[in-house]
Amino acid sequence: MWVLLVGSEGFRRFVPGKCCRDQLYFQGGLAVEDQDVVVVVVVAAAAVPLDRLEVLDADKYENDPELEKIRKERNYSWMDIITICKDKLPNYEEKIKMFYEEHLHLDDEIRYILDGSGYFDVRDKEDKWVRISMEKGDMITLPAGIYHRFTLDEKNYVKAMRLFVGDPVWTPYNRPADHLEARGQYVQFLAQTA
Numbered sequence: 001m002w003v004l005l006v007g008s009e010g011f012r013r014f015v016p017g018k019c020c021r022d023q024l025y026f027q028g029g030l031a032v033e034d035q036d037v038v039v040v041v042v043v044a045a046a047a048v049p050l051d052r053l054e055v056l057d058a059d060k061y062e063n064d065p066e067l068e069k070i071r072k073e074r075n076y077s078w079m080d081i082i083t084i085c086k087d088k089l090p091n092y093e094e095k096i097k098m099f100y101e102e103h104l105h106l107d108d109e110i111r112y113i114l115d116g117s118g119y120f121d122v123r124d125k126e127d128k129w130v131r132i133s134m135e136k137g138d139m140i141t142l143p144a145g146i147y148h149r150f151t152l153d154e155k156n157y158v159k160a161m162r163l164f165v166g167d168p169v170w171t172p173y174n175r176p177a178d179h180l181e182a183r184g185q186y187v188q189f190l191a192q193t194a
């Protein structure tokens, strides 16, 4: 399975598309608004070797040296496991609605899918939705300040590891939240990757 290895420098999809200059390009999901298949806008600032993209085994997350390595390198000191399905998540309906509200955070949102599947939707440079399909073995880091939302797919089940640098803060800031410093920094970063 594929893994994403980025933080504040951007997000990357797990299916490799093509390599160009110093950046990796990844095939994205569907642009929700126009239903065309699109290539995810590349917001990566540095290349990650392809052999680093296929390292995680979700079946051995409890004792996976590769996961440990990523956590150490990126200082993901905190973690827990969340199961999102009707029977296991208290206030399920309310939470699902909240996850699907377009929002941002002041910190990176890091998820490692251990079982099941779901979708992260993120805004591209043109402010269009890009849908990222996440399944077992995928890890994603959504940088602080990016507008996004999450939903389950038809299986209505996902089990995910939540990782965080330091003590976790989950506060979502629903759009519009352009006045926040994290948003400003992210927009600035996007402009630099033009």
Ligand SMILES: [Fe+2]
Pocket (backbone or CB within 6 Å): 103, 104, 105, 109, 148, 172
């Ligand atoms: Fe979020």
